[in-house]
Amino acid sequence: MGMTEILFGFLTVLAIFSSLMMVTSKNPVYSVLWLIVTFFAVSGHYILLNAQFLAIVNIIVYAGAIMVLFLFVIMLMNLNKETEPQKNRWIKMAGAVAGGCLMLVLVAALKDAGGKDDQAQVVAGDIGLIKNLGKELFTTYVVPFEISSILFLSAMVGAVVIGKKE
Amino acid sequence: MPINYYILLSVALFCIGIVGVLTRRNAIIIFMCIELMLNAVNLLLVAFSKMHHLKAAATNAAATAGSDGQLFVFFIMVVAAAEVSVGLAIIVMMYRNIHSVDINFLNRLKH
Amino acid sequence: MNNVLNIAYWIPLLPLIGFLINGLGRKHLSKTATGIIGSGVILGAFVLSIWVFLEVKGGNTHDAHYFDFISVGDLKIPFSFKIDQLSSLFLLIITGVGFLIHVYSTAYMHEEKSEHFSRYFAYLNLFVFSMLLLVMGGNFVIMFIGWEGVGLCSYLLIGFWFKNQEYNKAANKAFIMNRIGDLAFLIAIFWIIAKVGSVNYTDVFSAAGLAKLKAADVVIITILLFVGATGKSAQIPLYTWLPDAMAGPTPVSALIHAATMVTAGIYMIARCNVLYSLDAAEITRNIIAYTGLATALLAASIALKQNDIKKVLAYSTVSQLGFMFLALGCGAYTAAVFHVMTHAFFKALLFLGSGSVIHAMGGDQDIRNMGGLSKKLKITYITFLIGCIAIAGIPPFSGFFSKDAILLSAYLKSPVLYGIALFAALLTAFYMFRLLFLTFTGKFRGTHDQEHHLHESPAAMTIPLIILAVLSVIGGFVGIPAVFAEGGDKLGAFLSPVIAAAHGEAHHVTHSTEYMLMGLSTALVLIMIVFAWFRFRNYQRSEATGLGKVLENKWYVDELYDKIFVQPLHRFGGFLKNIIENKVVDGMVNAVGKGVNYGSRQLRLLQSGQVGNYVLLMVLGIIVLLAIQFFIRK
Known part of the structure; x- marks a missing residue:
């Protein structure tokens, strides 16, 4: 072993x-x-x-x-x-x-x-390794990557809206 | 490392997550169990990606096959982070309204 | 062929029209109008029947095909009439006697309300229509329509006074007993369709049709047909409805239960004589002969001790029908048809005579309350006497010839049969004259009011009596046996084209034997009559004992049927109702309801609204799906 x-x-x-x-x-x-x-x-x-x-x-x-x-x-x-x-x-x-x-x-x-x-x-x-994944991410998966930033934005907005008092 | 080991590990973690969801009443713990299940899946994805890569590398040394799986894991983490932020916000709101995080009080689905 | 046979369909159509007019207009027609319409249509049918009869006598027969009644695949059942010697003879009997009874009824039923009067005539017309359909039908199905029709009319007329519950029960009894026989008839028809593929007489009785039947088929079909006939013609074991059918108005008894409907069974078997004459049907012939004989003897013995004037006649009818079946069983179809004819005359006469007596007695039917009526009811008495002589079989009255023909055929089959049949015939003479003496001679035994009320019936009732009496006297001359006059058997000659050559009828015995048999029966009958005269000249009321009591209670056959069939059925019905229906069926239905109710109550708890439970169920569902996916579909 x-x-x-x-x-x-x-x-x-x-x-x-x-x-x-x-x-x-x-x-x-x-x-x-x-x-x-x-x-x-x-x-x-x-x-x-x-x-x-x-x-x-x-x-x-x-x-x-x-x-x-x-x-x-x-x-x-x-x-x-x-x-x-x-x-x-x-x-x-x-x-x-x-x-x-x-x-x-x-x-x-x-x-x-x-x-x-x-x-x-x-x-x-x-x-x-970061080098390989980064290449893939910013070429093949660039669109999903960008969209995920929109997801984050909306999640942020949502969290703020829900967490607001009243 | 045989892929079966990873499968068994992932299944075990996943089922522990399931048991947690089923047995606990605290909404936050349940949430954490869901995170655990996501991790189990992530681990399996990475293991498969490496298995895939090993097979591709046998014929072509410069192959990048299998990187998809790891990128999926990355996206899952992205989504999980977003989910946690919204989910925790919901739990906080629930706590504010009923002063408890006990999901047994969340029985409004009956009505 | 442009003659009356082409319009023969008017014969049944006329009574149908009469039925429709009387039935639909019963609230508006006066009694006179009803009587004229009701009798008129029958008279019209009678005139046409005579015409048809003459045509047929001239040698023309006719198969009328009107339209296809049922057409299924290869099976075509046409609505057709068959007019030949046999049916034309029955047409004459039905419409002739029927017409007289209609006329008689106009007087007999005159006390009814005009609405019920019309109803009565509507039923009578419908009955005649059905009977004509039965007789004229060119195939078994048309015959079956008429067969059911007469059963229905019998039910309606027996229960005519439907406010009396007993009468309704009698009507039900008649209908249900008939249904048992009808079922057998129906099965026989199905059997014929299955084997021959056609129900037309011409097809079934042709050589090709008969060739399709195996010996077993012949036996089954003939026996089933005979069972059907026992229902309608009141033979053992289905005879008990006929005496109870006396609940109906007396003319109905005369028409249906003496002259026409009960002869339907005879007609059917005579019509199928080709089948019954086959060698394969030997066993059926024996069954018919012995059943007929047993019925004749049993009914005659019961009639000895009955005190209801109509009951005596009813049992006498059953007994005479037994004779007819004996003749059929012996292969003497002509003799049976001959007896049907003479019996129609004298039994209708006797029934109408008894109706006249009942009319005079104000509705009382118990002969123990009568006596000495001959002084007041002269015409009735004389005609009744003629009827009694005719049925007893004294030459040269009609009953002698027909009964003699039957006895002769029985003798040819077996001397034992002859002996028993002769004994039954002697009983017939005895009870008929007992009835006559008790009713018309001696002192009146009824109440004072009845004695004052006694009167001769109106002309509308006596004229049919006289006509029937004349027919009873001369009716036998159409069938004079060959020993008296060569070629005297006109009826036999007339029917010969449709009746298969009987098994060596008549001519196997020497003339001296025949004379001896006739002499013997006549002498014994006369002795019986004298015996009855001494026995019942001065009748004293007394309780019957021993065998007499058994006879008075009709051999307890009704009670026996009650014990064997009715009560077990009642108990079975009770069992079904109380246990099967209430416990099992209701239990099952209620259990389904309760189960759903309980189940949904329990299922409702699943819907707890708890997210945790839902998750648990979801996991269970996933487990099941995975298990199916991986373990079962493999």
Whole structure:
């Protein structure tokens, strides 16, 4: 087992464990923190796949901007363990069983999807570098890129309008 | 790294997100679970893009095949960021109106 | 061929017109007008019938084809009439006797309200129309139309006084019993269509048509037709409706239940004589013969102890019909038709005579209350006496010749049959003269009021009686057996073109045997009459005991039917109603309603408005879809 496998296993365990903790934490603040850990683990996977651009964007946008926003909101609302609403036990059970079933179905359906030849290139490969992606983004995907700026604008306007008092 | 590993990891993360959505009542946590599901998909997209690239590179060293997948991930992040800004605004407004973020109070769909 | 046969369709059409006028105008027509129209159309039909009869006698027969009644694929059922020797003879009987009864009815029913009077004549006309259709029809389907028509009219006329619930029940009984037979007839028609592909007599009875029938088919068809005939002609086991049918007005009993409708079964079998004469139908012939014989004997025994004047005559009718079926079963179709004719005369006479008696008695029908009526009702008495002699079979009255022909045919088949038939004939003589003596001789046993009320009936009633009496006397001369006069059997000669050569009729016995048989029956009948005279000259009312009681109660056949068929059916119906209908069917219907109600109540809870629940359901839906996608469609 080489270094990549060890890294892969570590990141995978970390991602799953932290995401589980995120779901099960009573305190929303802990949930946010565990989610940030998960994002870091996913970013680690990106790095392992040599998708450096996405890894950094993930950390900056998700773990940085978005999660801080979440944290702000939670703290603004003064949510904590005591005020955290709890579903009744049966609904929780049903939710867990449903999720388990979905996983079972998906795993069963996809377990033979990839054969021995279907390997994801790790460590090597340079399409995930900023240079390549930037070239693609500003040539082939320039129109969607521009449109996404309009999306941001409207989201901004929307957030302001909704967040306004009265 | 076999693609199956990534598939299984993504499925696991996705299903954890689903379970979170189903079991929690806090709107913000549910929102975060959705982000988690988006990430699971992103991870899988990147893995597929690398798999695709590996196969293309076997015949042509200078191939850029597979960059599409990573750009999709990029756009998904864009959309997610926009979505979060609007979504959190909605949650804040909801909190202002009913002083709670419990989705069980959001039962107006019945009427 | 420009003669009366081309306008033969007017024969049934006239009564139909009469029915329409009387039926539709019943609120506006006076009784006189109704009587004239009602009787007039029948008279018109009678005149045409005579004309037709003479044409047919001259050797012309006619198959009239008017239009296609039913046309389905290859099957074409034309609306056609067949006018030959057999049908023209029946035409004469129906319209002739029918006309007399119409005339008689104008007086008998005179006390009815004019509306009901018109209704009565409308029904009578409709009946005659149906009967004519039955007889003239050129195929089984047209015959079936008439067959059903007479059943309907019988129902309407038995229940004519519909305010009396008992009469309605009798009407229902007649109708339902007839339906049982009709069903068999209908199946027979279907069978014929399936096998031969045509219902026309000419096709079915042709050599080609018969060739299409296997032996089993012949047996089934003939038996089904015979079952149909037992319904209409009141044979065992479907005879019990006829005595109950006496609930109708007396002329109706005379017309329908003596002279015409009940002979429909005889007519049908005589019409199908080609089928019945086939070797394959041997078994059916035996069934018919024994059924007829049993009916004749059973009905005669019941008639011995009946006290209702019309009931006696009704059972006598059943018994005589039994004789006719015996003749049919023995292959003596001519004898059966001959007896139909003479029976029509004397039974109509007897019924009309009894009607006259009932009229005089103010509606009382119990012969125990009568006696000594001969002094007051001279014409009725004499005509009734002639009728009794005729039915008893004393030469040279008409009944002798026809009954003798039947007995002879029975003798040819088997001497045992002859013996039993003779015994039934003796019973006939005995009960008829019991009736005569109880009614007309001795002292009057009724109330004082009735004694004062006694009077001879008006001319409109006595004249038909006289005419029928004359016919009863001379009617037999058309069929004088060959032993008396060579070629005397004019009827047989007349019918020979349509009746298949009977199985060696008559000429297998020597003349001396024939004389001996006739002498024997006549002598025994005379002895019976004398016996009845001594027994009933001075009648004392007494309770019947033993066998008498059984006979008085008609062998308890009605009770037996009630136990075997009616009550189980009632119980079955009750079971269906209480258990199946109320519990199972209603339960099922209610369960569907309740289930939907309950289910929707439960389903409503799904619509909680909780976003979380919706998400959960959505996930479940995704799981199911994926499962189907990946596991089942593979």
